[in-house]
Amino acid sequence: MADVNDLVQYVRGVGPKREELLERLGVRTIRDLLYFFPRKYHDRANLVPIEQIEADTRAMVFGDVVKVNLFRRGRGRGILTVHVRDHTGAMKAVWYNQNYLAQQFDAGDTVLLWGPVRFYKGYELVNPNFEHVGVEEHGGVALSDEQSRLVPVYSLTEGLSQGQLRPMIRAALDQYGDAVPELLPEPVRRRYDLPGIREALEHAHFPESAEDKDRAKRRLIYEEFLVFQLAIALRRRAVRSAPGIAFKTSGEFDRRARDLFPFTLTESQEEAIAAIQSDMRSPRPMNRLLQGDVGCGKTVVALYAMLMAVANKFQAAIMAPTEILAEQHYRTMTRMLDGSRVRVGLLSRSSERREVLDQVRRGDLDIVIGTHAVIQSDVTFHRLGFVVIDEQHKFGVMQRAHLRWKGRSPDVLVMTATPIPRTLALTVFGDLDVSTIRELPPGRRPVQTRHIEPERIDRAYQFIREQVASGRQAYVVCPLVEQSELVDLRSATATATELDDRVFPEFTVGLLHGRMPRDQKERVMAAFLAGDIQVLVSTIVIEVGIDVPNAAVMLVRHAERFGLAQLHQLRGRIGRGPHQATCLLVGTAKSDDARRRIEVMCETADGFRIAEEDLRIRGTGQLFGTRQHGLPDVSIGDLQEDFDLLEQARDDAAALARADPRLERPEHAPLRDRMLDLYRDRLSLIGIG
Numbered sequence: 116m117a118d119v120n121d122l123v124q125y126v127r128g129v130g131p132k133r134e135e136l137l138e139r140l141g142v143r144t145i146r147d148l149l150y151f152f153p154r155k156y157h158d159r160a161n162l163v164p165i166e167q168i169e170a171d172t173r174a175m176v177f178g179d180v181v182k183v184n185l186f187r188r189g190r191g192r193g194i195l196t197v198h199v200r201d202h203t204g205a206m207k208a209v210w211y212n213q214n215y216l217a218q219q220f221d222a223g224d225t226v227l228l229w230g231p232v233r234f235y236k237g238y239e240l241v242n243p244n245f246e247h248v249g250v251e252e253h254g255g256v257a258l259s260d261e262q263s264r265l266v267p268v269y270s271l272t273e274g275l276s277q278g279q280l281r282p283m284i285r286a287a288l289d290q291y292g293d294a295v296p297e298l299l300p301e302p303v304r305r306r307y308d309l310p311g312i313r314e315a316l317e318h319a320h321f322p323e324s325a326e327d328k329d330r331a332k333r334r335l336i337y338e339e340f341l342v343f344q345l346a347i348a349l350r351r352r353a354v355r356s357a358p359g360i361a362f363k364t365s366g367e368f369d370r371r372a373r374d375l376f377p378f379t380l381t382e383s384q385e386e387a388i389a390a391i392q393s394d395m396r397s398p399r400p401m402n403r404l405l406q407g408d409v410g411c412g413k414t415v416v417a418l419y420a421m422l423m424a425v426a427n428k429f430q431a432a433i434m435a436p437t438e439i440l441a442e443q444h445y446r447t448m449t450r451m452l453d454g455s456r457v458r459v460g461l462l463s464r465s466s467e468r469r470e471v472l473d474q475v476r477r478g479d480l481d482i483v484i485g486t487h488a489v490i491q492s493d494v495t496f497h498r499l500g501f502v503v504i505d506e507q508h509k510f511g512v513m514q515r516a517h518l519r520w521k522g523r524s525p526d527v528l529v530m531t532a533t534p535i536p537r538t539l540a541l542t543v544f545g546d547l548d549v550s551t552i553r554e555l556p557p558g559r560r561p562v563q564t565r566h567i568e569p570e571r572i573d574r575a576y577q578f579i580r581e582q583v584a585s586g587r588q589a590y591v592v593c594p595l596v597e598q599s600e601l602v603d604l605r606s607a608t609a610t611a612t613e614l615d616d617r618v619f620p621e622f623t624v625g626l627l628h629g630r631m632p633r634d635q636k637e638r639v640m641a642a643f644l645a646g647d648i649q650v651l652v653s654t655i656v657i658e659v660g661i662d663v664p665n666a667a668v669m670l671v672r673h674a675e676r677f678g679l680a681q682l683h684q685l686r687g688r689i690g691r692g693p694h695q696a697t698c699l700l701v702g703t704a705k706s707d708d709a710r711r712r713i714e715v716m717c718e719t720a721d722g723f724r725i726a727e728e729d730l731r732i733r734g735t736g737q738l739f740g741t742r743q744h745g746l747p748d749v750s751i752g753d754l755q756e757d758f759d760l761l762e763q764a765r766d767d768a769a770a771l772a773r774a775d776p777r778l779e780r781p782e783h784a785p786l787r788d789r790m791l792d793l794y795r796d797r798l799s800l801i802g803i804g
Contacts, residue, residue, distance in 0.1 A: 117294035119146040127286040133279070139272040148287045149295060152319055152335070152751045153267035156328065157227065157246075160264055166203035168238045175229040176240065177201060177248070185217040199226065208240040219247075227266075247278050265322045284320050292316060296785035298338055303767065309334040319751070333760070336752035340764035345786065346794040348765075348772035351402075359400035359524045360500050362427045364392060372422045375451050376415060383407070383552040387416045390550050394526065395423055395501075401526035407552030408722035409532045409687025410559060416552070417503045418448060420528055425457055425481040429500025432483045432521070434490070436506045438463060438633060439640070443662055444505070445484045457481050462488050463633075494521065502527045532687065533680050534726040553723075561720040562690040564698045566674075566713050575670055575699045576618050582668045583622055583649045587694060589668035591652045592685055594676050610672065611652040622649040629656045655681065657688055664692030674700035674716075675709040679729040682716050708732050730755060 123145055124134045142148050163174045178201035187193040195210040197220050208228050210216055220226070230243030248266075269280050297312045304311065308330075310318070315331040322328035373380075380388070387405055394401035407413050421431035435441040445461040452459060460471050462485035474480045478497030483489060502525050529547060555561075567575050579589045591614065593607040607628050615624040625648035627639045636656075642648045644663055651657075651666075655677075669689045674682065682700070690696030700717070704710035715728045754761060771783070778787035 117291050119144065119149065119291050119295050121145050123148050123287075126283055126290060128283050129286075133275070133283070136272055136275045137283075140270065140275075145287055145291050146295070148284060149291065149316055150751075151269065151284070154270050155268045156322070157229075157266040157268060158264065158325075159266060164203040165199075165201050165206050165238075168206060168232055170232055170234040170238065172232050173230065174232050174240070175227065176206070177227050178205075178225070180220050180222055180224040180226060181205065182222060183217060183220045185214060187214065197226075199228065206238045206240070208243050208245070210242050213242075247276065265325065265328060267320055288317060288320065296788070298342070298785045298789055299334075300782050304334075307337065307763075309337065312338075332751060336757050337760050337764055339752055340757070340761050341768055342786065342790050342793060344761075344764045344768035345771060345778075346790050348768040349776065349778075352772050352776060354402050355399050357400055357524050359398055360395075360427075360429065360526065361398040362395040362423055362429075362500070362526075364396065364423055364426075368423065368426050372419055375422075375455060377451075378556065380415065381412065381552070381554040381556060383554045384412050384416050387550040387552055388419055390548070391416070391420045391528065392423070394548070395420065400524045401528065402547050403527070404529045404531065404535075404547040404549045405552070406531050406533075406535055406549065408534060408555070409684060410555060410691055411532075411552040412556055413530050413532070413552060414444065414447060417505075417528055417530060418451065420526075421482055421501055421503065422457065424501035424526070427500065429498050429525075430475070430478065430481060430483065430496050431501040431503070432485075432489055432496070432499060433503040433505060435484070435486055437656075438486055439636065439656065440505065441484050441486050442637070442640075447662070448482065448484070459484065461485065462494070490521065496521050499523075500525050503530065504528070505530045506532065532684065532722075534722040560690060560695055562686055562696045562698050564686065564700065564717045564720070566717055567699055567701045569701055569703060572701055575701060578697070578699070579650065579668050579670060580619065582697075583619075586665075587667040588643065588646065588648070588663065588665050589650050589670065590657065590666060590688060591650060592657070592669065592671045593652065593654060594673050595654070607652050607654050614650060614652060619650055623647060624650045624652060627651055627653040627656060629654060655685065657685070662691055663688070665694075667692070667694045667696045668699070669696075670699045670701060672701050674702040674713060675704045675706075676702070677712075679712045679715060679725055679732065682712065683722055683725050686716070686720075 121144065122134075123129055123137055123142055124131070126145060126148065129137070137143075137148065140151065142151050157175070159175075159177075161175050162177050165176060165178065168174055168176070176199060178199040180197055181200050182198040184196045184198075185193055186196075191214055192212045193214045195213060195217050197208045199206060199208060208230075225248050227246045227248050228240050228243045229245075230240045233239055233241055246268075267281065267284075268277060269284075271277065271280065292313050295312050295316065299309065299312075303309070309315075310330060312334075315334045318327040318331035319335060322331065391401070391403060391405075394403055405413050405416060417433065421433070424431045433441075433444055435444055441461065441463065445459065448459050458474075458480050459482045460474055460480040462468065462471050462475070462483055468488075471480070471483075472493060472495075475483055476495045476497060483496075488494070499521050502521075504527065534551075535549075579591075583589055591610060593610050595606040607626060611624055611626040625639050625643060627636060627643075631639070639648070639651070643651045643666075646665060666689050669686060671677065671682065671685060677685070686698045689698065698716075700713055702709075702713070704713055711728070711732060715725060719725065752760065771778075771786075775783055778784070778790075
């Protein structure tokens with residue numbers, strides 16, 4: 116029987132060599148090939164007969180190669196001219212200094228060409244895109260056939276052409292199209308007027324009209340969103356139905372906890388604490404996201420919750436993505452808890468690790484702070500009841516789960532200083548309740564941000580000189596540690612040497628980067644915190660975890676190379692004290708995206724607006740980088756453009772999870788199988804699959 120999970124080698128026309136090429140594209144099985152959708156379509160309605168070509172326009176031409184001429188001018192330079200004819204006339208296609216293309220054309224070839232047109236001794240396409248086509252290369256459909264107006268265009272790898280890939284997909288549809296499981300129950304397809312899976316795949320690859328293509332695409336987008344949202348809904352339902360800890364609280368505890376904080380909490384912090392208290396009193400495990408801009412006071416809210424757990428005779432743990440951030444938390448909490456009976460420990464790679472492990476196991480530590488070291492197998496908690504995961508997107512799904520396993524259904528608080536757009540709140544964080552801190556603490560001023568062209572950097576240095584002379588401190592951030600011959604970027608080490616020797620000889624200049632030994636990094640940070648270093652040159656190692664209230668200036672070199680979220684995080688390292696802070700972005704934006712990033716940074720300090728712009732510029736696929744951070748494998752949909760379908764799928768998945776919590780009904784079996792194929796690692800955490 117046909118099985119779409121078979122290896123792609125079983126498709127007609129796929130030999131061992133092509134199988135290797137397809138694997139480079141992530142295509143291993145027949146299902147992968149069927150779901151390898153076009154990135155765009157050539158609309159043959161735009162084809163222009165050669166006799167109707169006009170100069171100073173763009174045109175798409177389909178015809179036969181008559182003659183190929185290459186005029187060489189040495190060292191790869193030359194002019195390639197390909198003469199093309201259709202049933203109405205003839206013209207030339209010309210490429211400059213691309214001699215290697217001559218090997219790709221022979222008289223008699225049938226080609227599709229598109230690009231700008233000029234008139235020079237006749238009409239010419241100048242450096243056009245091109246594609247070899249033919250009847251057999253279009254899945255058996257000739258270009259003259261009006262039923263195949265839209266021609267699919269796929270992402271390729273070297274050694275594989277459109278004309279080779281299309282027949283393979285055509286063959287896969289013919290051989291295995293009827294064997295693809297139908298994931299959507301018939302009532303759902305009828306409700307939304309969606310085609311069946313066989314028809315949807317056919318029209319996604321070889322549509323007969325734009326309407327067919329759009330209807331097929333809508334069905335396939337809804338399908339992949341539903342599968343992912345169903346995994347989230349089942350996980351959310353299972354986590355919330357598990358027995359947890361019902362923490363007790365009192366007015367006396369509240370008063371004593373607040374006495375530890377040397378400031379008044381903001382309204383947003385109070386709202387977050389109220390929501391967390393309510394969750395912790397419940398006998399069901401808490402699973403909450405606390406999001407807020409850089410410097411808004413999330414750590415204080417987390418500390419209040421951890422103290423509530425400690426007051427109930429439980430241990431609390433906080434996991435940070437870097438040692439610098441873990442050490443920052445340790446210093447902050449030790450300072451706030453000075454004079455209390457709460458015992459705080461830092462679990463790191465130091466020589467005292469064994470002693471700290473023993474204290475954790477015996478219950479001699481109430482709050483344990485560390486990096487991913489806290490989830491290693493040699494860490495045993497005495498009575499873990501509360502978990503904080505900071506900068507959650509730095510951790511994978513399994514890492515977060517491992518920390519939960521260290522206790523018996525502990526309450527979990529996930530924190531992020533990267534504000535989450537609504538789109539991602541339904542995907543990455545769909546199984547979490549969300550609290551948002553929007554206010555900055557009283558006295559905090561928004562950081563002023565300016566863009567400076569590299570040739571005017573001396574003016575930026577003069578500004579830093581004035582600020583440091585008045586008692587402030589400054590960061591200078593570089594994208595590299597050492598000079599690279601491959602890219603023209605100022606390295607941190609070279610910049611530190613230059614600033615120390617030539618620019619700021621009257622000040623103490625320090626250097627901090629991720630390759631330094633841990634003890635050396637600690638010494639540099641301690642010196643900067645104490646004010647012994649006035650100008651600190653650093654890589655992005657300071658992106659999180661550095662809290663120096665006296666630092667009021669940041670200069671970012673090659674700012675155009677940084678992402679929006681990264682620039683915002685870096686900027687959050689200044690303006691943490693009472694002084695007006697200034698961020699200077701030095702760089703030349705050579706692309707529209709880079710220009711827009713710098714503009715947004717200069718326009719606003721609102722992290723939520725910045726997050727939306729970041730999503731708009733980079734797209735969802737790159738926002739967090741890899742699937743482990745929670746993003747679905749979206750092959751055809753777009754989390755922003757198709758937000759209506761995402762919401763629809765979320766609502767339908769929630770209803771389905773309520774009606775059939777383990778997807779045991781026969782009509783839900785295909786959905787369950789597909790969900791487990793994609794998200795087994797997440798669902799196995801809650802006993803599904």
